[in-house]
Each structure stands twice: as C-alpha cells, then as structure tokens.
Amino acid sequence: MxxxxxxxxxxxxxxxxxxxxxxxxxxxxxxxxxxxxxxxxxxxxxxxxxxxxxxxxxxxxxxxxxxxxxxxxxxxxxxxxxxxxxxxxxxxxxxxxxxxxxxxxxxxxxxxxxxxxxxxxxxxxxxxxxxxxxxxxxxxxxxxxxxxxxxxxSDVTQSSGPCRIKGNISFSGECIYHAQGQEHYSKTRVSAGGKERWFCSETEAKAAGWRKASR
Structure with a gap:
C-alpha cells in the first residue's frame, strides 16, 4: 500500500x-x-x-x-x-x-x-x-x-539552523521524517536540491504528508 x-x-x-x-x-x-x-x-x-x-x-x-x-x-x-x-x-x-x-x-x-x-x-x-x-x-x-x-x-545544509527534522525519501518512495533522538537520525542524510528537505517542526512535516520514522 x-x-x-x-x-x-x-x-x-x-x-x-x-x-x-x-x-x-x-x-x-x-x-x-x-x-x-x-x-x-x-x-x-x-x-x-x-x-x-x-x-x-x-x-x-x-x-x-x-x-x-x-x-x-x-x-x-x-x-x-x-x-x-x-x-x-x-x-x-x-x-x-x-x-x-x-x-x-x-x-x-x-x-x-x-x-x-x-x-x-x-x-x-x-x-x-x-x-x-x-x-x-x-x-x-x-x-x-x-x-x-x-x-x-548549494551544498550547504540547514543542519546548523533552526530546522533540524530530516525529511528523507526511502528506497520504496516513502516520505519519512527523522526527529532528533531517534535511532537513525545521525545516519540520515538530506540530499541538497532534491525532494528531500528539512522541517522546522513535526507538525510541518505531517502537514506536508510525511510520516515519522518508526524508531
């Protein structure tokens, strides 16, 4: 599904x-x-x-x-x-x-x-x-x-700014966000110039149609 x-x-x-x-x-x-x-x-x-x-x-x-x-x-x-x-x-x-x-x-x-x-x-x-x-x-x-x-x-990410929630696209095409403290947060990368993006809040991520990572 x-x-x-x-x-x-x-x-x-x-x-x-x-x-x-x-x-x-x-x-x-x-x-x-x-x-x-x-x-x-x-x-x-x-x-x-x-x-x-x-x-x-x-x-x-x-x-x-x-x-x-x-x-x-x-x-x-x-x-x-x-x-x-x-x-x-x-x-x-x-x-x-x-x-x-x-x-x-x-x-x-x-x-x-x-x-x-x-x-x-x-x-x-x-x-x-x-x-x-x-x-x-x-x-x-x-x-x-x-x-x-x-x-x-640019190749400069927003990781040092106020928006620290990582929006990542999985291999299956799912839009998944990772919040600080989650297991895979530090390993997750946000590709510059593509659909992947940073969010300033979980509310913003959910409103954009992304789901939270399970861990």
Whole structure:
C-alpha cells in the first residue's frame, strides 16, 4: 500500500489540473507552498526563502528571513478563501497555480511587498512588482539575501539552523521524517536540491504528508 506522500505525488496533480479551479481556505505551509481545499499548491511565478534559511541585516546581524516571510504570508492569507487556477505541476507533486485571495493575485501582492521574489526562470509576470519593491527597499530588499533557488542548489545544509527534522525519501518512495533522538537520525542524510528537505517542526512535516520514522 502506498503511503500518503507517495500517493499524493502520483495522483493529486492529475486530479487538480483536471479541475477549472482549486478552491478552499488557505493553509500556509511556507511562503510559496500552500494547501488549498486539500490540494498542495506551489504559487506560480514567485520564489521565497526557505523556512530554515537565514539572511543578514544591513547592520551585519543574522536574520531568520525564511521564518519571517512565512509568518508574514500566514498573517495575510492563512485561513482565507482562495481560488487557484492550475497551470502545471512540479516534480514534488504540487499543483503550480495562480491564486487569488479576496480578489487579489496573492503572488503579485507578495512580490510587491518584498516577501517573495519574481521567479524569472519560470515567469516574468511579477518583474515590475519586484523592481518597485527593490526601489523601496521593502522587506527582503532591505537585507542581504541569498536567492532561494541558489540556496536550495548549494551544498550547504540547514543542519546548523533552526530546522533540524530530516525529511528523507526511502528506497520504496516513502516520505519519512527523522526527529532528533531517534535511532537513525545521525545516519540520515538530506540530499541538497532534491525532494528531500528539512522541517522546522513535526507538525510541518505531517502537514506536508510525511510520516515519522518508526524508531
């Protein structure tokens, strides 16, 4: 029997893309990944710092920018009704969609406020909003920030940051997380640039469809 995480990757995209809209209340997993109406959605055209990513303020002080953008997005959108137009799906099984919350394009709003960047690799829809945010030094533009796509592709792990729960993919394709203190935690590795990832809490891992290791 396939576990939820693997089953979601295999089956959810085709169901979501077949629908005209994905509708429901917003559950913010991180700044650019939401669950809307039970469907895991990756917001189109934007990219935001990862939950465990740290940045640096202009005064040289460390800043947990990944946590900040997630909290800002939760404050603005969590629990509100959204209508998302599916455009594609990604290799993680998320539906890529343009989402509107209370009549406004959420991605456009986030880039304009400086809590996300225009993801030029896939879309130029929000380049003008990013230029405006940069000119105002809004949000992320007022600090030294490694672009999230560069951060994910680097060989540097988040093990020294606040997110210490390891999300690992088993040989059978199961999504399993390991918490500190468990038997295989120290031996478990999180591959950079792939589907494996770090989580900041067990609640976050479970919401993403991962199960806890049995020991």
């Amino acid at each position: 396939l576990r939820f995480c693997l089953a979601f990757v295999l089956f959810a995209p085709s169901l979501a893309i077949a629908a005209d809209l994905v509708e429901g209340l917003v559950n913010v997993i991180d700044a650019d990944t939401w669950v809307v109406g039970g469907v895991r959605v990756r917001l189109h055209g934007i990219d935001a710092p990862e939950l465990g990513q740290n940045c640096e303020k202009n005064d040289g002080k460390a800043w947990a920018c990944g946590n900040w953008v997630t909290q800002e997005v939760r404050r603005r959108f969590h629990g509100k009704p959204a209508q998302c137009t599916p455009l594609d799906w990604d290799r993680y099984g998320r539906v890529i969609a343009r989402c509107r919350v209370i009549g406004q394009d959420a991605g456009r709003d986030m880039v304009r406020r400086g809590v996300a960047f225009a993801y030029r690799k896939y879309s130029t829809d929000y380049v003008a909003e990013e230029a405006h945010a940069a000119s105002e030094r809004a949000g992320l533009h007022g600090a030294h920030v490694q672009m999230p796509w560069v951060y994910r592709a």
